[in-house]
Amino acid sequence: MKTNDLISLLAQDAPVRQPFGPLMVKAVLSGLVLSLTLMLVSIGPRDDFASAIETLRVAAKILTSTIFAACACALAVRIGRPAVPMRPRALLLLLPLLLLCLSVGLELAVVPRDTWAKSLVGQHAAFCVMAIPLLSLPPLVVLFLALRQGAPENPTLAGAVAGLAAAGIAACIYALHCPDDSPLFVATWYVTASAIVTAAGALAGRRFLRW
Amino acid sequence: MTQSLREDEWAAWMRLAIAGDTQAYHRFLQAVVPHLRAMARRRCEQFGAPVSEAEDVVQEVLLAIHLKRGTWDPARPIGPWLSIIVRNKLIDTMRRRGRRIDVPIEDVMETLEAVEQSSFTDRMDAEQMLTRLKDPQRDIVRSISLEGASIRDTASRLKMTEVAVRVALHRALKSLAAAYRSGMREDQ
Numbered sequence: 001m002k003t004n005d006l007i008s009l010l011a012q013d014a015p016v017r018q019p020f021g022p023l024m025v026k027a028v029l030s031g032l033v034l035s036l037t038l039m040l041v042s043i044g045p046r047d048d049f050a051s052a053i054e055t056l057r058v059a060a061k062i063l064t065s066t067i068f069a070a071c072a073c074a075l076a077v078r079i080g081r082p083a084v085p086m087r088p089r090a091l092l093l094l095l096p097l098l099l100l101c102l103s104v105g106l107e108l109a110v111v112p113r114d115t116w117a118k119s120l121v122g123q124h125a126a127f128c129v130m131a132i133p134l135l136s137l138p139p140l141v142v143l144f145l146a147l148r149q150g151a152p153e154n155p156t157l158a159g160a161v162a163g164l165a166a167a168g169i170a171a172c173i174y175a176l177h178c179p180d181d182s183p184l185f186v187a188t189w190y191v192t193a194s195a196i197v198t199a200a201g202a203l204a205g206r207r208f209l210r211w
Numbered sequence: 212m213t214q215s216l217r218e219d220e221w222a223a224w225m226r227l228a229i230a231g232d233t234q235a236y237h238r239f240l241q242a243v244v245p246h247l248r249a250m251a252r253r254r255c256e257q258f259g260a261p262v263s264e265a266e267d268v269v270q271e272v273l274l275a276i277h278l279k280r281g282t283w284d285p286a287r288p289i290g291p292w293l294s295i296i297v298r299n300k301l302i303d304t305m306r307r308r309g310r311r312i313d314v315p316i317e318d319v320m321e322t323l324e325a326v327e328q329s330s331f332t333d334r335m336d337a338e339q340m341l342t343r344l345k346d347p348q349r350d351i352v353r354s355i356s357l358e359g360a361s362i363r364d365t366a367s368r369l370k371m372t373e374v375a376v377r378v379a380l381h382r383a384l385k386s387l388a389a390a391y392r393s394g395m396r397e398d399q
Contacts (some may be wrong), residue, residue, distance in 0.1 A: 001340045005356035006270050007240045008247040010277045012355050012362055015231035081282045082295035103316050153295055164377040211279065211299075 020150050024077040027146035031139025031166065035173050039135055045176045046071020057181040058102045065190065067176045069168035075142060076165035079158045093164075100191075103183035111182075122180035125189050131177075131194035133200070135201035136163075136170035140201060144208060152209050159205015160198050167194035214290070217242075222289040229285065240273065247272050247297065250319065254301055258309050266269050267391070274388040275300045294319040307392075343390045348383035351376055 039045075052058045071092040078084050111119065112123030122128075143162040171190050180189075221239055228236030251268035255261065276296055283292045298319045341349050347369055354365040366376045 001270070001356065003244060003270055003273070004264060006273060007237060007244070008354060008359065009356040009380070010240055010384065011233045011237035013277070013377070013384055014228045014233045014236040016229040016281045018281060019229075021284060081284065082279075082299075083287065083291035084284065089303065149281065151275075151282045151299070152298060154298065169376075210303075211275070 007085070018149070020081060020146075021077070023146050023149060024080065024143075026074045027142045028077060028139070028165065028169075030165075031142040032169050032173075034138035034142065035135045035169050038138060039173045039177060043177050045132065046179055049176065052181075055181070057103075057107075057183065060099075060183065061178070061181060061186050062172065062175045064099045064103065064186070065168070065172040066094055067099060068093075068194075069165075069172040071096055072165040072168035076161050079161050080147050080152045082151050082153055098186055100183065105188050113126040116184060117181035120184040120188055122182065122185040122189070124178070124180055128174065128178060128180070128185075128189040129193045129196070131169065132170045132174050132190065133197050134170075135173055136166040136197045139169045140166035140197065140204075144204065147205075147209055148211075150209075151211055152205070155209035155211075156202050156206045158209050160202035162205065163198040163201020164194065166201065167197035170197070218288060218290045221293075222285070225280070225283065225286045225289055229280065240276075243276070243293070244269065244273070250297065250301065254305060258305055258308075259375055260305070264308070270302070271304055271388070271391045272297055272300045274384065274391065277384060278388055303392075340387065340390070344383050347371065348386065350377050351379050351381050355380070 024053075046052060053062070071089070073094060075086065078086050078089060107119070108116070140163060143166060144159075147158060147162060150158075171194060175192075202210040221242060224235040224239035224242075228239055247269045248265065251265040251272070252262055255265045255268070276293070279296055283289060294316060298316060301319075338386045341353060344352060350369055352367055354368065355362070360368070362373055362376050362380075365371075366373045369376070371379075
């Protein structure tokens, strides 16, 4: 085909029906709804939710994971768009990290040393490390489907960021169910689960996000 | 024309194109092609690929620009966006031709400034490209590209709605890009 013929062909397909930026926002929101629905129909929120939310540890757990989700999602809606800067939003992720460190510090200060190990292990560590990746699957799939329309400069990194956002969504939804309230538990198992999802996203990105 | 003025012009055309202005889009693509050709040709020379392959590279980059144009934010300058799309696709096409390369972004920016006119013969035979497509995509591509018909004429001739023709055209372009990616040359 002559290049001029190709140009005529492309020109006839001029309009953009679905700009990529809004598509990613939609993907994040639908991922959130899907993951929340999955939690509600399967494990459900904790039975004592109304009273538990009033305690500082539970409020801190939910707040920290929600801020983590929000920051990761704010970063995720920027991937796949060449020449759009990521760094300022990547730095935002320090905020939930800082909050987590702060709550761990407080916990260590007020809780006797001999109960630290018990709080860290909690009651449902294995369940948590399984539930967060499972809850992150729907948002991860939706984000990847949207990202296939994008032009990520680095497919592995894009996959990792999508994984991080999916993990954030799953973490803040799992926090509504999770009966283990110690910041030591959150810092260990939530972070482990998020790392697993992020790594999986990176591997999948390498494979599926090339264009 | 200075680079920023030219980029402003390209951005203005692209904004119109996104809203559906085929003529503005045509102008944009024609303005970009000489730059792409100069870059593709230089890469081919640099990495020992036959220069005759340069036009294939140009077409592949054009398809990438086209299929990814939704990732450009019309509120941002178009130059940096275009440079990254072009660079990624150049690396990709050269790698597929068995050459591992590294294209510094400054290089792409620089070449976007310099226009080089040259004539090329295209290696990819039109009919051969079309065999990759299914009907009605093939008829539509033939009608618009080779016979220069409009969407409306093509629609009425093929007894399709204009919307259906547009959708089929968009799918055809995706298939063409995929055909390039999977390496048409290998199985010739």
